[in-house]
Every structure is written in C-alpha cells, then in structure tokens.
Amino acid sequence: MLFPTLRFGLFFLALFAAAWIVRKPNEWRKIILLVASWIFYGAWDWRFVTLLIGSGVLNWGVARLISRTAGPRRRHTLVVLGVVANLGILIWFKYFGFFLGQVADVLRFLGWQRDLPIIQVILPIGLSFFTFQGMSYLIDVYRGKLQAASLLNVTLLMSFFAHLVAGPIVRGADLIPQFERSPDLSREAASLGILMIVWGLFKKAILASELATGLVDPVFFDPNAHSAVDLIAATYGYAVQIYADFSAYSDMAIGLAALLGYRFPRNFDQPYRSISLQDFWRRWHISLSSWLRDYLYIPLGGSRGNVWFICRNLMITMLLGGLWHGAAWKFVTWGALHGAALCIERIWAHYKPARWPNAPKILGLIVTFNLVCLAWIFFRADSFQTALTFISGLGRWDDSALAFTPMALALILFGLGLHFSPPRLIETVAFRAARLPAVVFGLGAGALVLIIDAMRPEGVQAFIYFQF
C-alpha cells in the first residue's frame, strides 16, 4: 500500500476518523493504530507481520530484563544479546545471500570449487528501519535514557505505519513519551501536516517519477547507448530524483503522523546546499546519520583522539552505513567514497596552515555537490561494473539521440532550486494558511492534489528506500 495511491487515501481517511473518535481511552486508540499498521504492512506480505510482532516482543522483553537487572555486567550482556538478536534478523534476511556469494567467490578464487546452498531469502520491506529502531530502543533503556515501555507501546513504536517502511527512524525516546499521553491537534500542526502530504505527493509523483521514467532509468539501464550529455544529465537527475523520492516519503510520514497527533523528527534539511560532506550528513537522512553517530561513531571513540583515529571511526561508520543500504559492493563503494571524503576534510582541517585563507563557501558547495553526485552513480547503478561503465562514458561526446529533454532540465533546475529557497518555507506558508477558514483551506488542498494527479505519469513507482 503506497502513500500516493487512492487505496492508501481511503485507508487513512478511515483510520483518521477511528483514531479521533476513539481518542480516549488512549490504550484503545493505540490498539487501533497498531492493528491498522499491521494491515498496512500485511498489504505487502502477511507472513512478515509475524516478524514485525516477534521483533517488537523481543525488544520489549529484553528491555524489561535490562530494566529489572541491577548488575552492570548482566545488563551489558543483556543489551549485547538484544542487539545481536536484532542484527541476526537483519543479517539473515538481508545479508546472508550476499555473504554466501562472497564465500563462494573466494573459494572459487582459491581453486576450491564448491556448490554452496543457494538460499533465496525474501527481504521484508522496511526491515532495516525497524531493526535499527529496536536496537536504539534497547540501547537507550540500557543507557538509562528511557524507561522500559509497555508491550503495546514498544510494538506500536516499531510497527507504526507512518514510518514503518522507509523511516524516518523515530527513536523510542521521541515517540514513546508521545504514546503515553492522549494526543492533541493544533491548527498549525494540522495545516503543516496536510501541506507536507501534498508537497510530498508533488515531489514523488511529479519530480521523482518524471525524472525516473523520462531520463534516469533509461540512461542507467544502458549507459553505453548514451552520450556524455545524457550521462551528466542523468547523474544530476538522479541526485534530484533520490532527494525528491526519499524526502517525499519522509514529508508524507511526518504529515500523516501530525494528523494523528504525533510529532516525527525532521529528516531532510536542504542537503544540496551543504558546503562540506560533514554539513551534508547533517542535512541528509538526518535520522539515520544521527543514529549512526550516536550508536556507532561515538561508541567507536568518535572525535576523541588524533585525526587518524577519527578517520578510522569515520571510515568504519560510513562503510557500515553504506552496507545498511543494501548487500552489494556498490553500496559499500558509496559508503567508502563518503567516508574518504569526510576523512580528507578532517585531515585538511587539521594540517592546513593557519595563515591560509578558508576556501570560499561557493567552492565548497560545488565540490560537495559534485562529490555527492559521483557517489550517487554507484548507488543507482545496477552493479559496480555498470557504475564504472557509466563513469567511463562521461567523456564520450557524440551526437547520439538525447534522452535529456527540456522538461528534464526544468525539473532538475527546480529540484536543485528548492535547496536555495528560504529555509523552513513550507512551515511559514502552513502557519499562515492555518488562519484560513477550514473550507477554503480544504478546497485549496483538494485543488493542489487534483493538479498533481493530472500531471503525474501513469502508475506509481515504489519509493527508492523501500528496498532498504
């Protein structure tokens, strides 16, 4: 059940009505949200609803044990066991086939040809998101940042449909306190929620879908059949597409949760206006980058050490961050490129002579954006080899037919231009629109959805981050 579909629209209307009619007692409301979330998840594959429930029960149980255990060593053992159990689920479903393939390749290289069992494991949608949520919950309880919550709150934290399949990764410390009290709406929150849903719909259905079907998909499918113009346009096009696609999901998730009375964290903050890679990771997929910072980078030692120790921690974090996106070398390469660039920034900042002037911000912006785009080629290509073929074609200037159209140019410029609009523009607009009469606001929102629906290409593509 994809957000930008009529089916989901009807589902949400029914849920919105039920959730506010049964506002009190709060426990009944949460049960309605939980069952609705399972229906939402079961629309893809009912079998994995049991995995979702099992994962919730596991984290609830381990957190309970941690909170009831006094000895620090036993608490530590429990949290390690809990994290290993979550990682075990993730590894089995997401990485087992990949690791087996790598072992087979190594054996073949060493001359020990073996027929290893081929196991096709179906990847449950949103697995990486809810296992990370489970782990952060356990670690927060272990660290004393959060009290162990009830079974209902933990299962709802992990199953809540709005963030379930593609984030943001909402931590227990943010959401569980909200579950513990009856939610309320304000006009400003509702106005912003509705506008974020409409804005997300526009970014997904128009920006991302048009660029994907008209430019990016055909060029990445066969890079050899295209000239450098198409390849460059597809690279920038993909940068806009993945931003529009992923931030659209986050915006809609934040908006849907807001209409139900819950506040999700911001996940994107105009990432392509970053003036360094460090700045980029404060603006892109903020819920993942802050998760990696708090639960991996800082425990590794973070920035407490010399520059080479920091670089080691950055590389480990970014390589694992790359692997989080998928079990393939192209994602590891993507993480390695980001890690290497972050290290170079650190080393430069450390060794740069103090009397040298700082580089102009515009230069930092251009270099950062193009580095990010280069890394996106590995992220988007079907394989590592296709990415290399793509990059080698960037110097091929010939007069082959262009996939790059005036509309693609307009969409790319618009998508990049969004990053240089006033920060928090949608919030400003929404808070002003909240003063309008409900009828006027509703008709305006309906008209915007009608325009978007008339413009969108046929069919709805799944969100890019569903595969992670």
Next chain:
Amino acid sequence: MTDSPIPEPADPTDRVAAARALAWTSTAIAMATAFLFVFNAASMKSWAASLTPTEATAKLVSLTSAWEDEVAKFGLTTPRAWMHDLWGQQRARTWTVAKPDDGQSPPS
C-alpha cells in the same frame, strides 16, 4: 524531542482549542475529499479498473464509470483533462526546433 517541524499545541491543557483544531482539520479534510470526489472522477475510475477483477470490483468499476459520466455532463472533468493534456505536451517537447516548410521541397 529531536528537532521536529511539527509544532506542539501552544497550551496542551486547552481542551476547547484542541476540539476546535480537530473540527477545523476534519472539515478541511472533508472538503478536500469532496472536491476530489467531484473533480477527480477519472482517477477514481482508473483506480477501480486497476483492481483485481472480482464481482465487487466489477460493480465498483461500473459505479465509478457512471459517476465520471455524470460529472462530465457538467464539465467537471474538464479542468483535470486540460491540465493532463497540457502537461503531456510539455513532456513531449524536445530540443529539436521544427523548421517551417519553405515550399521548395520536391514533391514526393
């Protein structure tokens, strides 16, 4: 709470303001839904047609089809169709500029 774009209610204890906000939101959603029900009948029809064919969905297809015919009588499907066509024309544009026929090309 981590930075969220959604504001908290100014006064969480103000029950009247909360009830008014819920009424405002429900009205806005109802109006948007009604607007789309009237002006976006084509989308409903194509959604119904995309469902797995069963007795129930066949009924839904005929209902949405009949509804589209009904609103079309009043010209209410025109704005969406106009916008759809306009966007389709923009999508079809290429960099090639068509040369005007100078009338000197040999007859085929």
